[in-house]
Amino acid sequence: MEIYQIRAFVTVARLGNLTKAADALSITQPAVTAQIKALEQSLGVALFDRTGGRLALAKAGEALLPTAESLLVLGAQLKAEAQHLQGSLHGIVELGIPSEQPDFLRLGELAAAVRDQLPLIELKTVTLSALQLHETVSTGRLHAALTIVVNPPRGTHWLPLRSVRYRIAMPAGLATALKRGGWRDVAQLPWLDGPAGCHTHLLLRDMFERHGLAPRVVMQHDDQANLNALVRAGAGCALIREEIAMAGAAAGDFIVWGQARADATLGFMISNERASEPVLVALSSLMQNIWKARRADPHPHQALA
Secondary structure (H helix, E strand, C coil): CCHHHHHHHHHHHHHCCHHHHHHHHCCCHHHHHHHHHHHHHHHCCCCEECHHHCCEECHHHHHHHHHHHHHHHHHHHHHHHHHHHHCCCCEEEEEEECCCCHHHHCHHHHHHHHHHHCCCEEEEEEECCHHHHHHHHHCCCCCEEEEEECCCCCCEEEEEEEEEEEEEEECHHHHHHHCCCCHHHHHCCEEEECCCCCHHHHHHHHHHHCCCCCCEEEEECCCHHHHHHHHHCCCCEEEEEHHHHHHHHHCCCCEEEEEEEEEEEEEEEEEHHHCCCHHHHHHHHHHHHHHHHHHCCCCHHHHCC
């Protein structure tokens, strides 16, 4: 029984797909299959049910998965402690982020803190959708990520940082034409959406699905941080972070429709397997200190920008 066989088992169990697991492990699909079969032979039990051409955890696999995950955590901890004994923390840390304004994510403060307290660490950011962030972190392809979600991501070490609320912003012309219309009328207005899997897309779909509806999307835009500019130009309606939406409405740029809102949480996640790595423990500590200081800010409206 080898650690790489256990890693293959856990990765396939998490993703439920051999092809995705092979990509996550950077090996071929036959190699993944061979590693799992070797582990099954070593343990003397079948970990997966392969009947009907489908791959699902067998009862033994379900029972052994928590222990396998714990072994990976311990293995990572052992390696990290050995590296720590070798000297200062160093290397590149890849941090996933959602499409949002850097000030809102406190990226500048994080970069400054890393520069001052972890001088041998280079921080590299990668912008991905909420679903991609979860998958790449949970499978270890990214060290960590800031993400915006409704519920804590499963299979990760999760640190909530602040609540986030989104409101419906619409051009004044559309709001005037709508008058006292309800959800069905709002759904028929032109909507600006983000790519499938991004946080605003998921929040928008959930908001309308609760009313048995779907928005009429006329444009998908990758840059979720600046949808308010498109609404201001009259392109359509969009789900926009509340502080931006209310400021735009106060400036007469657009209208905020009713009391409709979508609530989520901005948080920091690390895969369970890598949560004990010294670099990520240090990064998590920096993140907590940055947001703790912000919560203590005597001018909270500035902290929410």
